[in-house]
Amino acid sequence: MNVHWKPRGGVQASVGIINAVEFDPDLELLWVSDSFGRLMSFTTHSQTNTLTWTAYSSFLASTRPLSGIFFLPLGGEKIVTVADHNVIRGYKRGGALFLCRTLPPQTQDYIELFQTHGGTGVVSFTGNVGLTRFSIGNEGADRSVTVPLGESKVVALHQTERWIVTGSTSGSIVVRDSNDLQVVDMVPTSRHRVLAMDAYDDTIVAAVVERSMTSGVRVYDVRKMAEPVIAIGGIPSDSVSQVRRYRDSFGISADRAFVLTSCGFHIVQMDQPSPVFSSNGMVEDACTSVSVSPNGMCAAIGNDKGYFIALAHPATREDYVMSRFEKPQRPVNPVFTQSWAEKKEGDTFAFFDETVPAAELASNWPPEDYMILSVPAPTRCLNVESRTVLQNRWGFLRADSYLPDPKDKITSNLPDPFPFNLGLGDDPAAVQRKLQDMKKDQKRRYFDLREGTAGEYAPLEPARHVCYSSHHRFDWEGHNAIPRDVVGLDNSFPECWITTLLQSLYLCHPPEYPVRKVILRHLCTREYCIACETSFIFSNMLMTSATGLNPIVQVANLIRTMYKVPATASLFEPVNSRDEAVKRMHTAQLVLLEALHRGLQDEKAYPFMEHKPPCPDFEHSIAYLFGTEFSSGGRVHLEPQFYWDVPSSALKVNEGLQHLLKQIESYRDQVQIKRLPPIIVLRLNPEGGTLKPPRCLHISREAKEDSNYVLCSSLIHLSDDADDPGRFVIHQRILDNRFSLVNDYRVTAPMEEQELEDLMPAFHSHRAVVAYYALDKLAAPPYSLQDGNRPPNMFEVLGPLLLNDTLAKPLQRDPSAQRFKSPLASFYEIKSNDLVALDAEYVVLNWSSRCIDAGLENNSLHKTHMALARLSCILSSAPGDERTIVDDYVHTPEVIEDYVTQYSGIHPGDLDPLKSSKCLTSRKATYLKLRALVDRGVVFVGHGLYQDFRVCNIAVPAEQIIDTLMMFHKPGGRYLSLRFLAYHVLGERVQEGEHDSVEDARTSLRLYRKYQQLVSEGTFDTVLDKLLATGAETSWYVPEGRDAFGVSSVAFTGATGSPVFPDAPSTLVAAEVVESVEFTPTE
Template sequence: MESQWTEVHQLCDTNPSKISPVSALCWDPYQELMWVGQDSGRVASYYGKGLQRYTSFKAGIDQQIRQIKATDRGVISLTPNSVQMRDRQGLVRWNISGHEHMKDLHCMTTTIMNSELLVAGQQDHILVVNTARGVVTKSLEGASNIVVMRHLPRSICCGSMLGEVTLRDPRTMKVEQRIQAHTATMSDLDVSGNLLLTCGFSQRQGSLVMDPLVKVYDIRMAVRSLAPIPFPSGPMFLKMHPTLSSTCLIASQTGQFQMCDVSSLSMGALVPTSQFYQVQTSSYITSMDISSSGQTLAIGDGNSFVYQFADRENYTMNPYSIPVVTPDTSPAPNVIVNDSSPLSSIGMPYYTDRLLSAWTQPSVYEAGYPAPVIDDEVLRSMKTIDFVGYAPNPGNVLRNQVPRRKKQIVKRDIPKFRSEQERELLSARGILDDDITLALDPQCVNMPKHYRQVEIQYSKFGVDDFDFGYYNQTIYGGLETNIGNAYCNSLLQALYFILPLRTITNCHIATVCEKSNCLLCELGFLFKMLRDSNGQNCQATNFLTAFSTIPQAEALGLFEPEAATPNISYSMLIQNFTRFILEQLHQEANVKENPVILTTSPPSEDAVTTPSTIQQLFGLQTSSQTKCAACNHESSRTTYPFVVDLLYPKKPKKRSFTSVLKGSMYRESQTKAWCAHCQKYQPSTSKKIIKGLPGIMIVNSGASSNEDMAIWRQNGPSASPNSSRQDDSPSESSWVPERIGIRIIGTDVTIKAIPMDADIPIEFQGPADVSTHLILRLLWPAATGLSEEEMAKSPWFVFNDFLVKRIRPEEVFSYKGTWKVPSVLQYSRIDIDEVLDTSTIPNSVDYSILFKTMTIAEYTPDKLSYEPLVPEEMPKPGTLVAIDSEFVALKQEETEIRSDGTKSLIRPSTLSLARLSIVRGEDGDTEGVPFIDDYILTNEPVVDYLTEFSGIEADDLDPKASKRTLVPLKVAYKKIRLLVDLGCIFIGHGLKKDFRIINILVPPEQIIDTVDIYHIRNRHRKISLRFLAWHLLDEEIQSEGHDSIVDAQTALVLYKKYIEFRKDGSFGRVLEGVYEAGHKANWLKGSKEQSTPRTASTPQPALDSPAVFKARWAM
């Protein structure tokens, strides 16, 4: 009784097309089998602890299996009108059906000798069946409506639908005693020794109610009622424990069960709470049984599930079990198959019929072309007579002839990999033509290709083999998608084209910011990458990584799930992200003394400090006024909401954009609020009054229903009755105007659509103190960097992650297609260059981070592995530095094996910067001495430290155990960012991959990559740094792990050797010799004892050679 029952296994019917409830369960007392019967008439058995499927057969044709009983001779199953015995392998021994007294059988039990079977049900007879011969030997009358039967050595217990229990003589079946246990039907009973337990229903007000008690009787002489067992959830099934005579198992239909000691309860003891258990089922319990050992039990439910519980880890089903008969296994043929084995060594299966593949020649014929589409002109003139259509020949086709159509060339929607293009001598030509006169439907009802979701395809060479230029032939950089929360890319691209925000972020990253996951810093770094991209693809990896660490973003549900579901509204998600990111940027840009950048912003009445630069740029200066209805006390406060959420009219009707915008900006509501004067909650009137407009106004569409979208899809009304715009202009054909005017005088706000080619009305040309603003949709020439000629074509571009394409204005303002849902609109003042002065923002660059040593590790190293720069060594444009970095894996690569055995890369491994080493490269005494050797703290879990290739140990990145210079990622990134901005030239081996993982874009003119220097263009082989060091420098590197300082120094020496080879004109011969030696050595480095396979023109470098500087070995 002190053991704890735990669920050890679940199984379900293998037929998922039709759920059939479990109607009967039986543990086999002779073999380790469990028998399961279903309402569909199927009986299945499962063997062993894993409950593996053993046999399965149909015992009844669409008839419920009412009971299963396992004997030493076989397994007996009972259906409403049949009794059947089979052996444990499923073969029928005998079957009794169609008997005149078999009308509605419910239960069965065996006699003492197990030679006879008693069968009863809702009928007037008890049938006696001989289990050896399978025949009905007797039919006893006077026993009606029996639903449960159990046998004792001296009596047979029968429970009826009337709630009565009768004890009968097993020889004559005469009633010896009667017990009225329940007033309605009996649900279950069981016996053990002299104890009888029953559960059932009672009649109350004409309906059946389950009795909440298990009734207990002593049946030794005269029947005596004992203390009942309370079971509040309603007992439905009873089983006495096979080894503990006074212990019973009680279960309800809701899945609750308990083990209970009847003897302890009769003495007043309570059931301990630990003995109550709950089956985790979504249906109802239908059957239950406990094994003969008492160590495991099974419970079935209405969803075809069987739940197995055990009270110990190493349980047994029976004390002694007969081994289960298993089918003979045929030995596997001794066939050795390898690459040289002939196909004929594999035997053909024996067959007698003709194979389907043995087609005769006439069976193979060429399929014809489908019938041509009939012209609409012919169909219009067609007349139908007796289901046959007739039409005159239009004369454009020949009689009885159909022109053979040419095979259509299917255009690829995705580019070929770069490696494939090189093999086929192809140059990628984008499907996204830059010509804005692309033949699309004017209203964009159907989704154009450049709006579809784009994905990066990977070859065996990784992401570098993907042709991003196929999707982008503009001067703007796109953002990649293989990063978590990449849905933010679209907004990040839009924010980049806001020049004042670009200036704010650039000034912020120039100063000292101690916050490790500062989004304003990461946004500034990202903007610098987009600025330098010139059409290259970029990644927002560092920004999105920092974003994923903010707990407020997770609480707001801004993180994209790994697997996208249809329930996600990306339109609402990006709107919420817009509101969050501006608020976050405001908090990070807010300082004690904020500079004034918006000269027309009216002073706030309650403002103590100047608003932050983000508030001045994006904040809508709003006065929230509250008036108490009881005491007329008024209070107000100034807020700066960053977005305007459009509120649509409740009754759908045609409304202009300006009227909806005005109703959304000016709000008045009645609510209950705290009154400071009354000192209690009072009905109040709340108003939001616009006091000043920002330089950039962001509007969230808030279109979340079909009614809201119907407003967007309506044609926009004319801005004025005398407007001179053409009918096909964007503002006329769209609900959204391209330019609007906003005028604020006191508490009155006037908003009006102004056509782009129309003069500004006189009422919007007032003085600045009236807070008059003219605003334009997102783009102005200075932000795009386009010339007037390019702007004349179209200033609009679509940014679909790494797909960038010029589009027509009609596409921007058209929302006719259901595939297009507006999310965020950005309006900017047309005079923003005059009213916004960003020169007041401090922008002096802080270079002190290059000259000092910092670490966040608790242990401070006694000796540094590098010498920081001194102010006299301040880098300048053209300064040579050598760089190398090491990485750790955050996610393993995902691959799949195709049917032909080849491996396909689904997603490469995700790497993170773990160590950054930069050495001095200029000639002098400090040449080759490192001045940066930082280990990077990683906040995300590391799945592989790649120690064999990186030399990184787990303790190196642990702040509590590291003995290295450990810094946050932003510190290391800012150092290399400063070196790039100072114009340093970086020397290294394989820098393209390093800079990509670091998430920085270095201009090509500032990169010297030895992997490209020592490479012949028509050769596919890229030579490793280890082989070049062995062959050209006679150096063994990376033999006992990687060291980024050594690798950077080696790359620097190789570059200096390259300069020497260029000067004496021997570089071509040297490079050919490197490739020749590589082929001979199979591109594996040689040992020190072997002679280096150099060409005659390759000199043997000495240790004191100028190209091999002394500082390298001094480290």
């Protein structure tokens, strides 16, 4: 055959790399895992020429990328088994956790490569010690054997019923007995580095590197490893990600194998010296994983773009049958009885199946996980002779029917049964409507187009799931092509649709950016000020792009503030249709500009200490940039117009605007335009329509100079249908006439506007709703010329707040007793490059989003948000100097779901102005104090600082961060807790009972001082190895009790050693130095 496989469509399963694909051995499911540790299963939705895939289950199975998906026989069924860092987990088909086994003691600390054998229940893995055989029995007895690996870096591991085979970078291939791991035979070291490997029966298939940047496949017989049985060459790539052997279903040819490379895949045949097929024109991306179905009729290949491609045997027609299931033949004359007929004793020809207990439902989820719908049971018949399930007269099979057929798919009318169908409520009459709403919601999230997915315009996963917890491995380059110009914004909450307006203002009119530079200069003391919060976001965005941080910025604090301002809180009411969403965006554009305008005007009413506006008319800056001034009846209106509505009857935007201006000019006695703004905001297509904003506007007025405006950004609304609220993206001008797509935290490279339109999903409804135009000669305000590409340095303005927190007084019952007393005489005592140890504590808010219809709200829609509750900073200019300069309890007016007292030390009432006895202040004041320290150029020291700064909502350059969590860490090893390090390195005890941020910050500072000492002595690596060994021996245990070292206060005496340094002082703070420094007690 010239055609070995034919494509049957594909689907984007993830935004990350597809690390593994595997067919279910029993059911019609394809399992897929991505680089974020998420495990997904898919089933075919229809049996047509255009194959459609439907998500059957999706859940987070690991904290790291999964390298393989396996199936172990446990509890009478096949369990999906994967390996995490140091634990083996097994899941049922719907995601219910069935198995969670930690590594056996005295084996290894973590798992690198992992393999299982479905027939024997044996798993094997490599780690920091060597190779481990780990037997998992149904009775729960775990038997393990561990041997060291003599070869160099092992890159391939495979297991058969009799053998465990490893391949290394040195070219050696070692075969071991699967029972005792004794070496049976091996291929010696050679220049042919092993890339990937597969094994079956007594045969090993290994992909190796050859000369001249090519690869080859070598086939070995375990019984004779001296020479390969056959060497297959001519694979034009030196990178092979996987080899997967399969047999021809009809036995026509010899065994074959998929060989995946960075530019497609090849098929090799075990009796041919060169590949028999290459994927040129079919798959050209980097292929990362492959699987062949148990029946050999289907295959699936995953790539580095998050897609998997389904392939079918050329002999198949329309059916895409993945499992070994064989459809029973219906007898010529079937005999059956209907369900209402009385069953007769001894009737062996036909009967209604009532004998199957409820525990044996066709699905894998336990019965208590279901909410059985109260609907009439359909008629269902079973033929005894053929075991054929006959359809009822309505052609509908209920999900709770007793189905022995593993090929039956979940009906599309039912939602995913895991984690439970609690969202359907207990009213049977409302179930159908709620099912339709849930199905529509699923369609919004996972809408697949007939010719692929929405591509760059596809909705992204919430940032809190993929960007923060895995920021060190997230593919930022694949999501943001120009991070130095455009920074993405958080999309973790339903209210984040407002961020499109923020991006349009921030990026308006490059490279001058007049709006951004005005907002950055705003500062006032009003507790809930939208202009201040917008300024903080713009400052973080500018700092992030200038210093090369992860290109995403949070907006949660702005949303929290908007909920507190009546004018903006109504923007987050539920939206139920496409037209309603567009009108809401039109309203939001006006409300946001009016809020910014009022914020600048409030600077005089709410002045911040000695801060002065950069120019006399600064309060009118927003009105000058966006406001159209007009007169009516001879009187000039003071409040300008912030937008223009383009008439819906206009065929083109230019003609509609010019006609509108002529109409206004004709009424000289009533209305007259006095001044057009430098930036025009157009609101388009409020009730449908296809008006497209042109690249430029040329406006002519009688007796006035012509005005030329260029398009800066266009907000586009995407939706599936009229009932879909949809979502918003931006076409943003970046350079000259080149535009980029800004879709939350995904940003494309600049391109021509027509190229962006070609990427637009063809089967989505889309229309431009808001457009921003700026005068082609518009310049930035003069006072911003000295700022460069960073936010203005505010240390001179914000520094006094570190000594006298004027924003805290309205929140304190007794300011004289609650006021924090700073040890600093002047804020100028803080020098550039001084160390500031920092620790933050959080509480969990009950994020009650108004954007979600309360009638459909369930556990899966419940949002939690970590809010800053306490911040402590300790200044250190020299060893022994430990002055607490900030210890703020942050006022939190929202409903607190969990104070997390054990880990935060925060008690109910601590953040309430009516009850608190702490040094309570506003969230704005705490941010401004941090901003002052950042602008001063201090170096922050802490344990897990990236998480702290994210919750504090401030961007800090990497050169100003020293994280002890990363210092005392080896790649691939465990991250050490502050409590463990304090006990074993400093001989101090912290975090006993409740946490204290001052204590934790001070401990981080002393750890860094100790690190400096160890590095200067050249013993740090030895000490770190000893720490890791001690942790492994003690299971990272830290004894309880303050007097474990026989002293009353190890923090200040330095007389007692730690377990790692028994003869050394417990800290670097000498007793006499401590006595000479005056410390201010804190709450």
